[in-house]
Each structure stands twice: as structure tokens, then as C-alpha cells.
Amino acid sequence: MVDTEAQAQYRRDASLLAALGSHFATMKLPDVEVRMPRAFADTAVAAWERDDEGPLDPEDLEQRIHRHRAASLALIGLSIVNGGRSDNDEVIVGLHPGLIGDALTAADDLP
Secondary structure (H helix, E strand, O other): OOHHHHHHHHHHHHHHHHHHHHHOOOOOOOOEEEEHHHHHHHHHHHHHHOOOOOOOOOOOHHHHHHHHHHHHHHHHHHHHEEEEEEEEEEEEEOOOOOHHHHHHHHHHHOO
């Protein structure tokens, strides 16, 4: 399928966004303090504590995206283990902006 001019521009913009993301990845960005329901925090910690050792299964692009998102959830769990604190039914934790971005991107992709 051939891109329309608008679709070609979106493709160029997406490439620029990826290049910008690569630049941001080299920077030391400050953590952002967030609040989340305890149930989400508990699930993230469980993802961190899960044993996923061993070689990776063959995967297509969609499966790779899911694996990377699962890894981001586990890293949120690690952040909670290392510095989260309780506040009633919520957990407060400082997260790297990239992890917040990963969660927002996953939310955008929900059906």
C-alpha cells in the first residue's frame, strides 16, 4: 500500500520522534513522583518478583511489544520495592519518565 502525502509526513514525524527519544535516553532525567492504587502497585511488584529466566521464545513484533511492556511493569515494581511508600489505599513512588511514558503508550493502544 502506498502512503498518502499526509501518511508519509506522519512516518517522517514518527522517525523524528524516535530520534528524539534516542536523544532523551542518553540524558539523566529526574524521577517523577506518582500515586497509584495499591492493587496496581502489588501487581507491578509481583511482575518484578516473577522468575522469567531462560531463553526467549520466538516472537513476532506484537509479542515483542508485550514482552517489553511486561518488563516496564516489572521495573515499576522494582521502583516500588526500592522506594515506594504507602498512603492509605495508594502507593507513592518516584518513577523514571520513560516508565511513565511506557504506561501511557500502552494505555493509548487499548482497544
